[in-house]
Amino acid sequence: MLKSGANKIIDEAVKSIEGADRAKIKNQCFKGLCPNLKVQYQLSEKAAREAKPVAGLHETGKFHKVSYHINPEKIWLTLSKGYQAFDSRISTFKDITNALSNPSVDMIGICGMGGIGKTMLVKEIARQVKGHKLFDEVVFVDVPQIPDIKKMQGQIADELGLFLCEESESGRARRLYARMKEEKKILVILDDIWARLDLETLGIPLGDEHKGCKVLLTSRSRGVLSREMDSEINFLVGILSQEESWSLFQKMVAEGDCIRNHDLQSLAVAIAKECAGLPIAIVTIAKALREENLFEWKNALLELKRPSWRNFSGVQAAACSTIELSFNFLTGEDLKSTLLLCSLMGYTYHASMLDLLKYGMGMGLFKDVNTMEEARDRACPLVHKLKACSLLLDSHISEMFAMHDIVRDVAISIASRDQHVFTMRNHVVPQEWLDKDTLKFCTAISLHKCDVNELPEELECPQLKFFYMYPKDPALKIPDKFFAGMIELRVLDLTKMHLLSLPSSLHLLVNLRTLCLDQSVLGDIAVIGELKQLEILSLSSSDIEHLPREIGRLSKLRLLDLTNCSKLKSIPPNVERLNIERSNASLDELKHLSRLTTLEIHIQGAKILPRGLFSKKLERYKILIGDEWDWHGKYETSRTLKLMLNTRTCLENGTIMQLKGIEDLYLGELQDVKNVLNELDAEGFLQLKHLHVQNSPYILCIVDSVEGVACDAFPLLESLFLHNLTNLEKICNGRLTAASFCNLGIIKVGNCNKLKSILSVSIARGLQQLQVIDVTECKSMEVILGTEEERISSNQEIELITPRGIQKCSLTAEAATNEITFSKLKSLSLSYLPSLTSFCLVNYTFRFPSLEELTVRGCPSMKIFS
Known part of the structure; x- marks a missing residue:
């Protein structure tokens, strides 16, 4: 059509020129000496009219690009096989889609542990936003563990139907940059990033460079997203519920039609449960068992319950290998050691920071620390980093964290393979654990709720540093010489046992740093006094009544955990950290603990508090005084005081004022206290973050400025709860400075x-x-x-x-x-x-x-x- 139009215009132009030449002679005046001006004007007008189509044709003939390579629709965008819209992820899906619609957001991150289903999720998001025309183009790049910029640029070019002829990374980046700028709205998905990626080097325009370009990242590490990539919004993908796990498992085995077999039904339910909500484990195991017989299903369940010590094989190989990859990418041996230690901390889903401190201090995990507070400051960032890498999980309980069962299995397998660790749980302990060659190199033994019928007279483990035993039979007898061959032992945990007397060989453990006898029935424990290097002694929930005088010899003791020792009647001196819950011990003895820097104590039914009860050296504390407080509630701060007394002793003995930096304060049934701020802390509770006041009929106001001077009250307070204060007239009376309540x-x-x-x-x-x-x-x-x-x-x-x-x-x-x-x-x-x-x-x-x-x-x- 363009060619025929051009030919027509050319023919007409030729005719006009020839006609003009013939008319030239006729259109002259004075015998050809002068041109005919009228005729010439008419010809020029005609030429101008005929030039317009030529100019239009010229514009039509301009091409910004000759052609693009025909780019067929991406397979992953057209197929959604394998994706299930789980209820637990619908809200996350919607939130991510809404964030992509937000014009002020350029970069979004999605994090979660390996195999949790991040890739499936982002591909489904891509299908949805492309289908709803939220974006004109969607690019998906699978990022290798060690990024290859050229290869990734090639992936992007393929997705855009672009041929890159440039050899240099910078040249290819310029070409990609220009191509993406031509798309009004484009989404770039970078899947599974392990470290910082320079988007400019890749050729991806962002922000003011191209408002229509957005980047969606997935990573196992929240830190990579927030710190290294500066993603503006991050979303966490969690595990599936038990119902969702079973639904996915059924879908994956449906093609084999074996799930209808009655014999396999109960096995299938058990196997799906053992996968613990991890999609990659559910999918790979279900597919592997589709056409297998009953014996293979039974063996699969056995493998899941007893993971391989030495390597990852069988049905769990795919799930375990992705977790091991995350472990290998941890930077620093302290992170790896912390994760492996966490896997040995019993087998409950939740583990406490306090237990990690006990074991970590004993194992020498925290280098160059002098106090328990310093150890805590070292441990908390490690746990935080492991959570950011999705290898540890948040717990709904304060001061605790969680570990996925498959992550635990992988960590135990790595520890068994690389560090000669022996672990068993909920099973009969096999005889090979007593093999001399095995024990010669063993560095840790963990037996949790195992059927141990009898212990050998002596266990020769010259390299053993960690020993944990929680037998099914609490009456299991420990022979006197049992510990004689464990000269290097640093951590010993004997949980829920009847120990009427401790084995005499215990005094040979000259390197022992941590001893835990929690939930045990205890008799004579005087031999503890021989453990000169002992730093941590935990008797939590035991029936101990009197601590032996020999405990006074433990000059290096830093932490004594007496939580829930309801029968305890006396407390020893020279302790750095003390944990007591529901104690009947003499409170006067607390005044003599001059080294105490950390205190957790619940005193029920107290009517009198001795003057100067709490040390001014306390840096961390959880002090509950009164019957109604919940010891196991969620505690968000490191300095909490809950006080419920129907006398004025809390004022007269300076209970509150002697505690520095209270962050969380609960007050109940206070007598004769009319003004919380001025009567309880003249400085204005400058570090207080949470204040709860209840059931106190004498209180007239919370803040009362004195003599017209502006008061600086509660500058860091985040929450204020006032309940059943029957005579409260004002919360604030008088002038306040601008800083008062500014964080409420x-x-x-x-x-x-x-x-x-x-x-x-x-x-x-x-x-x-x-x-x-x-x-x-x-x-x-x-x-x-x-x-x-x-x-x-x-x-x-x-x-x-x-x-x-x-x-x-x-x-x-x-x-x-x-x-x-x-x-x-x-x-x-x-x-x-x-x-x-x-x-x-x-x-x-x-x-x-x-x-x-x-x-x-x-x-x-x-x-x-x-």
């Missing part, structure tokens, strides 16, 4: 029947971190924000620059702004407040840009909001 995020008030308002308007201006307001059952509550005039409106002078120079004047109420914005408030709940008339009576405008939930019920007097 949650305020909840209930059953405070004399309280007429929560805070003043002036204080409300500074609550820029506030997210939750919850007020319930306060009979006298009239407004949420009181009408107290701001101090700036009455007497503050300001300087104004005018044409006449600098002049001073007073700032009046009319001059102050009458708009208050609660920029982060998400939830506002007002319930059963019969006297409430409005949020605020003053003529103010309130803005709630982040409000998600507003509840107003049982407020019959409320006619307007504000």
Whole structure:
């Protein structure tokens, strides 16, 4: 069509030129001496008209690109086989899609342990966003463990149908950069990154360079995403629920139709459960068993329950190899050693930081530390990094962490293979564990709830450093010479045993640093006094009544754990860290623990607290005094005091003031205390983050400024809970500095029947971190924000620059702004407040840009909001 149009225009142009030549002679004046101006003008107009189609044809003939290689639709974008929309991941799926739709977000990360299903998830997201035309083009790049830039650039080019002829990385990057800029909206998925990738080197435009380009990353390490790639939003993909695991397992074996076999049904359920919610384990094992017979299914279950010591083989090979890869990529031997040690810490799903400290200190895992506090400071980052690598998991219990069963199995297999570790759980211990050649090189033994009928007279383990035993039979007898051949032993844990006397060979353990006799029935333990190097002694939940005098010889003892030793009647001196729960021990003895820096203690039914009870050297503490407190609740801070006493002893003996840096404070049933801040801490609780006050009828206010001086109150407070304070009249009385309550995020008030308002308007201006307001059952509550005039409106002078120079004047109420914005408030709940008339009576405008939930019920007097 373009060619025929050009030919037509050319023919007409030729005719015009020939016609012009013939008319040239006719269109002359004065015998050819002068041209005919009229005719010439007519010809020029005709030429101009005929030039326009030529110019248009010229523009039509311009080509920005000659052609692109025809790029067939990507196979992975057209097939969704294998993906299941699990209920536990639907919300994550939606959140990621919403983030991709957000024009202000350029880079998004997805993290989770190996084999959790990150790749499947991002491919399904890519299919959805491409199908809904959220992006014009989607590029998927499988990132190798050691990135090959040229190879990755080739992958991107293939996805875009682009041929790269450049040899240098920079040249290829320029070509890719220019090609991506031509796409209005493009999504680049970089799957399974292990370390920082330079997007500019690859040729990926981002941010202001190309607003339509977004990058979606997956990684096993949250740290790689947030710290090294600076991803703006990160999402965690967790394990499947038991129901989802079973559903996936059934789907994977459906083609073999063997699941209907009645004999296999119970085995299938057990195998799916052993996979512990890890998709790669479920899929690979289910596929491997599709056409197998009953014996193979039984053997598969046995393999899963008893992982191979030496290598990964059989049905679990694929799942285990991906976890081992994550282990190999850990940087630093301390991280690897910590993970392997965690795998030996019993076999419960949750493990405590305290147990890790006990074992880690004993094994010398934390180098160059002098105190338990320093050891904790070293251990916490290690656990945090392992969580970031998805090898450890968060626990819903404070001070604890979790480990996936398959990760534990892999870690134990690695330890068995590389460090000669022997472990068994929930089974009869085989005879080969007593093989002399095996024991000669063994460095750790862990027997958890195993059927051990009899122990040998002596166990020759010259290199053994760790021994843990929790037998099914607590009456299992330990021979006197049993420990004689374990001269290098550093950690000994005998859990839930009847130890009427300790084996005499125990005194030979000259290198022992940690001894745990938790949940045990204990008799004569005087031999402990011979363990001169002992640093940690744990008797948690034992029936110990009197600690022997010989324990005073343990000059290097740092931690004595007496948690839940309800029969204990005396405490020894010279301890650095002490854990006691529900103790009847003499409290006066606490005053003599001059080295104590960490204390966890629950004193129930205490009526008198001795003066100077707690050391000023305490750096970490969890102190609960009173019957009603929950010892096992979630503790987010390192310095917690929960105090419930119906006497004034907490004031008279300085219980609160002698504890430095309280972060979490619970107060209940306080007697004769009218003002929390001034009577309990004159400095203003400068480090307090959480304050709970309840059931205290004498309290009139929380903060009362003295003599008109502005008070600096609770500058770090994040949450304030006030409940059943029947005579509370005001939360704050008097002037406060701007720093007061500036970090408050949650305020909840209930059953405070004399309280007429929560805070003043002036204080409300500074609550820029506030997210939750919850007020319930306060009979006298009239407004949420009181009408107290701001101090700036009455007497503050300001300087104004005018044409006449600098002049001073007073700032009046009319001059102050009458708009208050609660920029982060998400939830506002007002319930059963019969006297409430409005949020605020003053003529103010309130803005709630982040409000998600507003509840107003049982407020019959409320006619307007504000």
